[in-house]
Amino acid sequence: MRTHFLITIGLFLCLFTQAQETKKDSTPKAIPEAKTFITKHQGIFGGKTLDYTTTAKETFLTNKEGDSIATFWSVAYTKTSIDDVTKRPVTFVFNGGPGSASMWLHLGFFGPKIVKVDSDAKNDDGAAPYNLVNNEHGLLDITDLVFIDPVGTGYSRLVGKGEGKDFYGLKEDVNSFAQFIRKWVTENERWFSPKYLAGESYGTTRAAALGKALEGSGQNMALNGMILISQALDYAGSTSEPNNITSFITYLPSMAATAWYHKKAGLGKTLESFTQECRDFTYNTYVPSLYKGNLLTDEEKDAIAEKLAYFTGLDKTYILRSNLRILMGRFQKQLLLDKGLAIGRLDGRFMGDEEDKVSERPHLGDAASYQISAAYTASINHYFASDLKVKMDRPYITSGGGTNWRWRTVPDTQYWEPMPVNTAPDLGETMRRNTAMKVMIASGYYDLITPFFDAEYTFARNGIVKERVQMKYYEAGHMMYTHEPDLIQLGKDIRKFITTN
Numbered sequence: 001m002r003t004h005f006l007i008t009i010g011l012f013l014c015l016f017t018q019a020q021e022t023k024k025d026s027t028p029k030a031i032p033e034a035k036t037f038i039t040k041h042q043g044i045f046g047g048k049t050l051d052y053t054t055t056a057k058e059t060f061l062t063n064k065e066g067d068s069i070a071t072f073w074s075v076a077y078t079k080t081s082i083d084d085v086t087k088r089p090v091t092f093v094f095n096g097g098p099g100s101a102s103m104w105l106h107l108g109f110f111g112p113k114i115v116k117v118d119s120d121a122k123n124d125d126g127a128a129p130y131n132l133v134n135n136e137h138g139l140l141d142i143t144d145l146v147f148i149d150p151v152g153t154g155y156s157r158l159v160g161k162g163e164g165k166d167f168y169g170l171k172e173d174v175n176s177f178a179q180f181i182r183k184w185v186t187e188n189e190r191w192f193s194p195k196y197l198a199g200e201s202y203g204t205t206r207a208a209a210l211g212k213a214l215e216g217s218g219q220n221m222a223l224n225g226m227i228l229i230s231q232a233l234d235y236a237g238s239t240s241e242p243n244n245i246t247s248f249i250t251y252l253p254s255m256a257a258t259a260w261y262h263k264k265a266g267l268g269k270t271l272e273s274f275t276q277e278c279r280d281f282t283y284n285t286y287v288p289s290l291y292k293g294n295l296l297t298d299e300e301k302d303a304i305a306e307k308l309a310y311f312t313g314l315d316k317t318y319i320l321r322s323n324l325r326i327l328m329g330r331f332q333k334q335l336l337l338d339k340g341l342a343i344g345r346l347d348g349r350f351m352g353d354e355e356d357k358v359s360e361r362p363h364l365g366d367a368a369s370y371q372i373s374a375a376y377t378a379s380i381n382h383y384f385a386s387d388l389k390v391k392m393d394r395p396y397i398t399s400g401g402g403t404n405w406r407w408r409t410v411p412d413t414q415y416w417e418p419m420p421v422n423t424a425p426d427l428g429e430t431m432r433r434n435t436a437m438k439v440m441i442a443s444g445y446y447d448l449i450t451p452f453f454d455a456e457y458t459f460a461r462n463g464i465v466k467e468r469v470q471m472k473y474y475e476a477g478h479m480m481y482t483h484e485p486d487l488i489q490l491g492k493d494i495r496k497f498i499t500t501n
Contacts, residue, residue, distance in 0.1 A: 028160055028161050029158055029159050029160055029161075029162065030159065030160075031060075031068050031159045031160045032159065034057065034058040034059065034060060034071060035057065035058050035392065036055065036056070036057035036058070037054075037055075037056040037057065037388055037389055037390045037391075038053065038054070038055050038056075039053070039054045039387070039388055039389055040052075040053055040054075040080065041053075041054060041112065041387075043112050043134060043135075043138070043140065044134070044136065045112075045135075045136075045138045045139065045140040045141040046138075046139070046141035046142065046495070047141075048141045050079060050140055050141055051079070051080040051081070052077050052078060052079055052080055052112070052140055053077075053078050053079075053080050054075065054076070054077055054388055055074075055075070055076045055078070056073075056074070056075045056076075056384070056388050056390050057073075057074060057076075058071040058072070058073055058155065058156075059071060059072045059074060059180060059183055059184070060159070061162075061176055061179050061180060061183075062179075063161065063162075063166070067160055067161050068159055068160045068162075069158065069159065069160050069161055069162030069163075069166055070151045070156065070157065070158050070159055070162045070166070070167060070176070071155075071156060071157060071159055072148060072149065072150070072151070072156050072176070072180045073148075073149045073154040073155035073156045074146055074147060074148050074149070074180070074184070075102075075106070075146075075147045075388070076144065076145070076146045076147075076184070076188075077111075077112060077140055077144060077145045077146075078090075078144040078188075079140070079144060085189065085190055085192055085193045086192045086193065086194075088143075088144060088193055088194075089142065089143040089144070089193060089194040089195070089196060089224070089498055090143060090144040090145075090146060090185075090190055090193050090194075090195055090196070091110075091139075091143045091144070091145055091146070091195075091196040091197070091198050091227075091498075092146045092148060092181055092184075092195070092196070092197050092198070093105050093106070093110050093145055093146065093147045093148065093198045093199075094147070094148045094149075094150070094177070094198075094199055094200075094203045094206065094207075095199070095200050095201065095202075095203050096199065096200055096201030096202030096203040096204070096205070096206070096232070097150075097153075097201075097202050097399060097401075098150075098168075098173065098202050098206075098401075098405050099150075099152060099153060099399050099400055099401045099405070100153060100201075100202070100203075100398070100399050101149045101150075101153035101154040101380075101396070101397065101398050101399065102147040102148055102149050102154070103154075103376055103377070103380045103396075103398050104200065104376065104479060105147070105198065105200055105203075105229070106147045106380065107132075107376055107379050107380055107383065108376070108479055108481045108482065109135075109481040109487060109490065109491075110138070110139065110145055110147070110198065111135060111138070111145070111147070112134065112135055112138055112140060113132055113133065113134060113135055113383060113387065114132070114133060114135045114481075114487075115130055115131065115132050115133075115375050115376055115379040116130075116131040116132075116133055117371075117372045117375050117482055119482065119483050119484040119485075120349075120483075121344075121347060121349035121350045121351075121368070121371075121476075121482070121483070123371075124371045125371060125372050125373075125374050125375035126374075126375075127374070128374075128378050130374075130375040130378055130379050131375075132379045132382065132383060137487060137488055137491040138491070139491065139494060139495060139498070142495060142498055142499055143196065143498055144193075146184060148177065148180060150167065150173060150176065150177070150401060151167040151168075151176065151401055152164075152167070152168070152397065152400045152401015153397050153398070153399060153400055153401055154396055154397060154398075155392055155394065155396060155397075157394075164401070164404075165406070167401070168401055168404060168405055168406060169405060169406025169407070169408070170205070170209065170405075170406065170407055170408075170409060170421065170423075171209075171406075171408075171409060172406065173206060174206055174209045174210050174213050175213060177206065177210050177213075178210060178213040178214050178217070181210075181214065181221070182214075182219055182221065185221070191221075194224040194498075195221070195222075195223050195224055196223065196224055196225045196226065196227060196498065197210060197211065197223060197225075197226045197227070198226075198227040198229070198494075199226070199227075199228060199229065200229040200230055200478075200479070201229075201230050201232050201449075201450060201478065202232060203229075204228040204229070204230070204231040204232055204233060205232050205233060205235075205421060205423050206423075207226050207228060208226075208228075208233050208423035208424060208426050208427040208430075209423040209426045211223055211226060211426065211427060211430040211434075211437070212426040212427075212429060212430050215430065215433065215434075222434045222436070222437070223430075223434065223437050224436060224437060224438070225437055225438045225439065225440070225497065225498070226427075226437070226438075226439045226440070227439075227440050227442070227494055227497065228439060228440065228441050228442070229442045229480075230442070230443065230444065230447055230449075230450045230478045230479075230480075231441055231443070231450060231454075231455050231458065232450045232454075233422060233423050233424040233427065233458050233462075234420065234421075234422040234423075234424050234454070234457075234458045234462070235420040235421040235422065236420040236422070237249075237250035237451070237453075237454035237457055237458060238250070238449065238450045238451065238454055239420060240327050240328035240329065241327075242325070242327065244420075245290050245291070246457075247328075248286075248290055248325050248326070249282055249286065249287055249290065249453075249457070250451050250453050250454035250457050251326075251328055251448070251451050251453070251454075252278060252282050252286060252308075252311065252312075252326075252453070253275050253278045253279055253282060253451065253452065253453040254348070254445065254446070254447060254448055254451035254452060254453060255311065255312045255326065255328075255331055255448075256274060256275055256278040256311040256312060257271060257274070257275050257278075257348075257445040257446055257452075258335065258343065258348035258349075258445075258446050258448065259311065259312050259313035259314075259335060260274050260275075261348065261349060261445075261446055262313070262335060262336060262343070262348075264312075264313025264335060264336075265310065265311055265312060265313040266311075271445060271475065275445065277311075278311050279453065279456075281307055281311065282453070285304070285307070286304065286307075286308075289304050289324065290324070290325070301320065301324065302320070304324050305319045305320045305324060308324060308326070312326065312331065312335075313335060314326065314331070314334050314335065315334075318334065328345070328448055328449075329345075329360065329361035329362070330360060330361065331343075331448075332344075332345060332348075332361065332362050332448070333359065333360065333361060333362060336351065337357075339351075340353065340354075340357045341353055341354075342354050342362040342364070342367065343367070343448075344366055344367040344368030344369070344371075344448070344477065345362075345366045345368060345369075345448050345449050346366055346368035346369055346447065346448070346449055346477050346478040346479065347368035347444065347446055347447065347448075347476060347477025347478055347479065347482070348368075348446035348447075348448050348477060349368075349446050349476065349477060349483075350366075350367040350368040350371055350477075351367060352364050352367030352370075352371075368477060368478070372482065373398075376398070377398055380396060380398070381396055384396065407421055409421075422462070424458050424459075424461070424462035424464065425462050425463060427439070427462070427464060428462045428463030428464045428465070429463065431463075431464060431465045431468060432463065432465065437468070438468045438469070438470070438497070439464075439468060439469045439470070440469075440470045440472065440493065440494065440497045441455050441459065441469065441470065441471050441472065442472050442474065442480065442490060442493070443455050443471070443472070443473055443474070444473075444474050444475075444476045444477040444478055444479075444480040444486075445473060445474065445475055445476075446475070446476060446477045447477045447478045447480075448477070449478055450478060452473060455471065456471070459471070470493075470497060472490075472493045474486040474489065474490065
């Protein structure tokens, strides 16, 4: 009875708080003057010396009535003198979350300056100062770059009659990005320029839906290509939950790759051959066993457990107790149990020394995140102030605006049965309408949140035109560019992708 009472009180307080937040959110906010900061620079990209202009600014977004409801913060790097805009591509870059600023791709890979963290994922980023260096592998010689921060992140914020519900949702977020991109292209006279989207993680979810949205609203804008880093189009394959069979399929090869990295499995074999062996087992043996479930005989269960132990490096008895289904959070704690370490989720190379050695899941958080976040946050603030001369009256928010995210894909008046988010069909439709659009997928072998096998599983279905899809693999995790060899290779792969018809 007491438990029921506490739950009732909790629900009441939650509804009351939401009502207060909604009331506060709906109060019209001031519409301040949009700020712009323009600086001139010179750098070496692709072995060429290039003069470029940086425009860091706020752009007003409006509702159907023309009222300003938000400002989008963007940082654009454009070649100072463009002879022919039809030959100068522009790439719009954003991260994921939902609710993440573009800081990671900005200072991790695409920007003219990047922050260096330990390439081998063995040392924490520590405390300031950090290592912010010129990006000698940057792509500014072949494409202009526009980094975009969604509302609630960076310096982007609600203004006027804007409310969180106008932006904090799958469709709402996509529509706001479509409006911003059209505004930027129009204001900068770039409708004839080749156009690319580069997104990471949830940013790929956004990109797939955004490509379709840009075809509508009476302003059809066709894209030349998409660069999807650590793709997350179909969430059935990137959500490790007890009753989600798809996730047990898609995560297994990443577990095998990570076990290989930590020398817990695949000894004497190459990463490529061991992961291919796991792919074959997954499709041909593991999938049928998952669907048979308790119809498996004891002998069959024992044989499957034996193979799972072979691929994952986990104890066979533990796998049998797990009913042949290994949740990712548990794998993070179990793989290096003998050393008392929990591996990272964004990147399985990272390791965290946790006080509680027997917790089911990592309790400190993701080692692959907390061991690099301080360096990125300090560097973006330092870079904006010292190099771009940005002076704002509020902090740069690296993550926010992702709470109470609206995943509904149809209007409130239309019936909707909740399903895992999947924007891959949007991408498939767009590729079939726009026969010039190509896609590059960048996946990390040790990415334990958006697994590389999920990319293969997703892009083998959903009406996607496989002949115009390039799959690239890297020996790191979600943000493979933190690994120096992969940063270099990713740059080469994207350079070829953009410059080759």
